Amino acid sequence: MKNPFLIGERLYLRPLDKDDLDRCLRWINDPLVTTTLTMRFPMSRTQEESxxxxxxxxxxxLPLAIIIKDQDQHIGNCGLHSIDYVNRNAEFGIMIGEKDQWGNGYAPEAARLIIDYGFKQLGMHRIFLHVYSHNERAQRAYEKVGFIPEGTMRESYFHDGRYYDNLIMSILESEWVES
Ligand SMILES: CC(C)(COP(=O)(O)OP(=O)(O)OC[C@H]1O[C@@H](n2cnc3c(N)ncnc32)[C@H](O)[C@@H]1OP(=O)(O)O)[C@@H](O)C(=O)NCCC(=O)NCCS
Known part of the structure; x- marks a missing residue:
């Protein structure tokens, strides 16, 4: 393992580095990966680097690279964002960029590692996320982690000629500790 930060059963999470740039750029410009993300414009190397x-x-x-332990393969990124130390809220995000690794349960495993860190080390009270209604794969992954649907921003996302809902899901500290 190279520079591990959080270690799980099959995965570890480590800080992102400049060497990861080309891989991240490939993922973030792949329409099949970004169709469920908020990307609207192509990402340049300079933008991704900054x-x-x-x-x-x-x-x-707190963005982290998701690495499969066995092959030491970087397959995606996840993170806690907009970390708010007053209200103790943070937003979770994830992208498994290597599409051939979808469906292996890696997103839930990575999510559990960083969410646990968010609650137990960063002192968060609520961790939430946004997910589009057509992204059923992600909703299923989030349910497995324990995220609970809490609201709907109706028809707020325009994609391929139609509007989709933007769903908000969250987990509270008390629910995490008890789970
Ligand atoms: C969404 C994403 C994070 C899921 O990661 P993953 O590691 O493939 O997640 P999982 O392995 O847990 O698989 C997802 C679950 O959805 C199910 N699933 C797959 N396609 C599905 C579909 N079309 N409808 C409903 N469920 C589906 C899978 O069967 C699996 O459930 P199961 O374990 O009960 O069988 C990953 O596909 C990804 O990064 N996509 C692109 C970026 C993105 O959408 N990020 C999230 C933004 S909110």
Whole structure:
């Protein structure tokens, strides 16, 4: 394992580095990966590099690379964002960029690692996420982790000629500790 930060059964999470840039760029410009994300414009190498560099000193964003332990393969990224230390809220996000690794349960495993860190080490009270209604795969993955639907922003996302709902799901500290 190279520079592990959070270690799970099959995966570990580590900080993103400049060496990860080309891989991240490939994923973030892959229409099949981004069709369920908020991306509207292509991402340049310069933009992606400054996104990675901007997090080095950030206390409000914690992006991490998701690595399969066995092959030491970087398959995606996840993170806690907009970390709010007053209200103790943070937003969770994830992308498994290597599509051939979808359906292996890696997203729930990575989510559990970083969410546990969010509650137990960063002192968060509520961790929430946004997911589009057509992204049933992600909703299923989030349910497995224990996220509970809490609201709907109706028809707020326009995609391929029609509107979709933007769902909000969350987990509270008390629910996490008890689970
Ligand atoms: C969404 C994403 C994170 C899921 O990651 P993953 O590691 O493949 O998740 P899982 O392995 O738990 O598989 C998802 C579950 O959805 C199910 N699923 C797959 N396609 C589905 C579909 N069309 N409808 C409903 N469920 C579906 C799978 O069977 C699996 O459930 P199961 O374990 O009960 O069989 C990953 O596909 C991804 O990164 N997609 C692109 C970016 C993205 O959408 N990020 C999330 C933004 S909110």
């Amino acid at each position: 996104w990675i560099l901007s997090h080095y000193k950030s206390q409000s964003d």
